[in-house]
Amino acid sequence: QVRLESKKLPIIHHSKYVCELPANHRFPMGKFPRVLHFLLKDQVITEKQVWVPAIASKDLLSCVHTDDYLNKFLSGKTSEQEQRRTGFPWGTVLAAEAALQRGLACSTAGGTHHAFPGYGSGFCLLNDLAVAAKYVNSSSKKKVLIVDLDVHQGDGTAFIFKEEPAVFTFSVHCGKNFPLRKQESDLDISLEDGLEDEEYLSTEAHLPWLLQTFRPDLVLYDAGVDPHWEDELGRLRLTDQLYRRDLYVMKTTVNQGVPIATVIGGGYSRDLDKLALRHSIVHRAATQ
Template sequence: VWVPEIASEELLRCVHTEEYLNSFINGRINEQEQRRTGFPWSKGLVRRCRYETGGTLLAAEVALHRGLACSTAGGTHHAFPSFGSGFCLLNDLAVAAKYLISSSPGRKVLIVDLDVHQGDGTAFIFKEEPCVFTFSVHCGKNFPLRKQQSDLDVSVEDGLEDEEYLSTVEAHLPSVLEIFRPDVVLYDAGVDPHWEDELGRLRLTDQGLYRRDLYVMKTVVSRGVPVATVIGGGYSRDIDKLALRHSIVHRAATQVWRECGM
């Protein structure tokens, strides 16, 4: 177990505007902006988001050395450079991807975003960046209303169940890996496609999420590409149940680690 460092302002500036960082860190975001993020501002919130971003960065670095690493937070893909949105204040995936491409010129990063919502902030941030490929599978009728354009968007219908969902992922991931040939993958394993999720609209089971995570990690790792995972979204009033659901990716990772002799 590694403990992350807090993400510095300098690091965050690779994605976020100076103005936004100043107002977010110092608590100068107004009521309307706070409503858009879904969270009332507090110093604790700032600390949490900065550590979360540090955690995603650390997972990416550990993955580069060990082949597979999982953060216990992250996946705040709705955050844009100059504003927060949909429970996302800082875009940890974008910060980690920017860091990865700037620390090694020519390195290519694939973001696999299987949270039930489209990763609109991430898609926007990398729309002109050829070294980062954004791949999102999401429920078309779900938030955000106005989608951005990822490098590959797969929009699915409400009520999708395990088998159809898994075959959708299986139909696209291998060709994305084949064509883009990433050097590292960031995987957003959001659990909000779960049937019991309060915001999801899809009908995946625990087993379906487990099979999905296992498939993604095995498919990437078996090609010799390192993968770092983040937990993404998940919404339930029962926090114990939700925490257990978020741990599916870690349990699947343990199986990959064992089976792939890592």
Template sequence: MSCIKQIFSIKPRINVGAAFASCRRFHAELVRHESSGLPIVHHSKYVCELSPTHRFPMGKFPRVLHFLIKDQVITEKQVWVPEIASKDLLSCVHTEDYLNNFINGTINEQEQRRTGFPWSEGIVRRCRYETGGTVLAAEVALQRGMACSTAGGTHHAFPSYGSGFCLLNDLAVAAKYLMGISSPKRKVLIVDLDVHQGDGTAFIFKEEPCVFTFSVHCGKNFPLRKQQSDLDVSVEDGLEDKEFLSTVEAHLPCLLETFRPDLVLYDAGVDPHWEDELGRLRLTDQGLYQRDLYVMKTVVSRGVPVAAVIGGGYSRDIDKLALRHSIVHRAATQVWRECGM
């Protein structure tokens, strides 16, 4: 069996884990009282209408779930459905003016151009569900050790404006929300391996000692003007699997030992892939799989929960792209199984 086939043939373990009937789930419409495998967070409203010529591959979100079920990586019983993120929840990161303009459609044209999307009610709803999904994935990961959404990773959104296809910063909202409901504050490590720097997230947490932002990105890629993460590793164009993995290996264990997070939020963007339309690196499917496996194994083996989001990925071939995004769920399934969760 080829390596690629191995990636796409991981099956779930049956009846894993113990029941967590006492879980407090603030953002789930659906409450599950028994463990049914790796929690996958998904909402049918992660997607909205866009013009067919728009370059953002909106159709990928439902297809990620489709392939996970079709390939028997997961069953429908593993799917957790998030609630829409309330304005109140979003205000822990975003300014009131921005939220009012964003929700009510009074964003001016220049601001819309910066986001890459024409404003619509659908896009607002989609982004709010996506953010609710990341918050739920983080909550469930704290209870069960791991969870993966089928969207999320909108790391270019700043408190008062959207940018680069990112309108709400789901990672920042999830981190702030979890810090806000615990005392003492939980510590969150954000591991952002999308090909683009997580500039919005870095900006939001630059003065926050309880959140550590770690970004590995292609230096010549968007955004032109980088922010300062707690740890930035800027890599050159054309980087391949082995070098990318050694870059992550050189930093992640040390960060886990020194920062000692209570939770890791993992942005598993697939845009470092060699075929990606916006990436400039040379990772393969196998390289992405090894990267995701390494990150989640390294985190979970230290007893730290991890919530993963899919991050960026750009291709006109939606099914090929959705399969690529499903690599993180396949790797997570292997970690879930091997770690006996």
């Protein structure tokens, strides 16, 4: 059982790594600092376990994104500080590196899987999963399995790696949800609206054979919480048993000796504390 108990707590700002967002940016990006807040507050982790990423360079991002798009994005109105507040994609690269060193690492952000090389889409400007996978593959020739359990298809990621044999994309998503036009992942599982815990968890069966046949050197796991029944954009009916899903993915991967880095992915609620707690399920499962 998961206990998501934190309530009515004052906002704590750790100036080292948490920034406050302007009110008009609170949906959906305001959740990122709150996830870390609850993880420290509920002693799921200690400050020593928090690694702080540096800002990503344009060189790194250009392994996935086009120069034209990056120039527009980087020379636009976004300051470095504003980019840092969005939490991606550099945190995912750091999580991948930390996972390769230590076996398991969990970001408190990331999962912007709808971004394509030349344009952003669906709250996603840059594709952190793709940048991290390419970075790991091109710097050390490692094979990467992307397990994307966000309720929306990882269409940008699927597109980016459709001709890349060293990166396997696996997406479990709600068929009728965004994006309407799906891309082709290496393995897509399309789910009906209103699916509940037990049926959903049965899709887990794909993971062991994927690990055994593809033999990745790293798994990038998008633990989106938008399949939750209370999510404002999801169309499934999962409960906090998302804990079992996350625990299963991490346990199965770690037990096969494969490093795994997790990102929080999608999750939409106007109640940011409730949402941040829901996103902290993956970190709570990771402590097991």
